Amino acid sequence: MRCRVLPMGRDAVLVETEDGAGAQALHAELLRRRAAGEFAEVREIVPAARTVLVAGLADPRGFAAAVTGWEVPPAGPGSGEPQELRVRFDGPDVAEVAALWSVAPAEVPGIVTATPFRVAFCGFAPGFAYLTGLPPELHVPRRPTPRTAVPAGSVALAGPYAGAYPRSSPGGWQLIGTTDAPLWDPSRDPAALLSPGTEVRFVEVTP
DSSP states (O other), X not given: XXXXXXXXXXXXXXXXXXXXXXXXXXXXXXXXXHHTTTTTTOOEXXXXXXXXXXXXXXXXXXXHHHHTTOXXXXXXXXXXXXEEEEEEOOOTTHHHHHHHHTSOXXXXXXXXXXXXXXXXXXXXXXXXXXXXXXXXXXXXXXXXXXXXXXXXXXXXXXXXXXXXXXXXXXXXXXXXXXXXXXXXXXXXXXXXXXXXXXXXXXXXXXX
């Protein structure tokens, strides 16, 4: 695969891919290979927007030489049933998103609930998952001025991503709804409801 591999300490590498789809595909391939018995020593495989961190390698140089020669298929569907997030489409930016999509505000919920999403990576805040799946024509810009406080549970869009805020924080995404899903619970194992590779579907509920 086309990538650049950078050393990260004594036993880790950072693999830079060409785009987000490449990072998701590599993440899925690494999980598959580890499950098959390769790289059993690896303790962490962490995807990001265009990179995958692989930590705990017994031979980082050997891995770096090998990974560039892999034939990595696109990431397929995740295992198990999709995680459903129940959403009230009551966000303050629904009308603005609708205008960007050239549809009526009442059509926004149907578009979002019909879209299959996948967790590409997590970050920004504990439990925050970046969901891909929106076609390019539905990508929306961030707000020109971020809000100083976005309520916990807010469902939002920005660029190619959808996401839900696990806690109140500043944010510049377009807010289209609210979910009561427990996105982050430190007393739960795992604490995050959504993890990379998980398929996600939004389900509309009435306010």
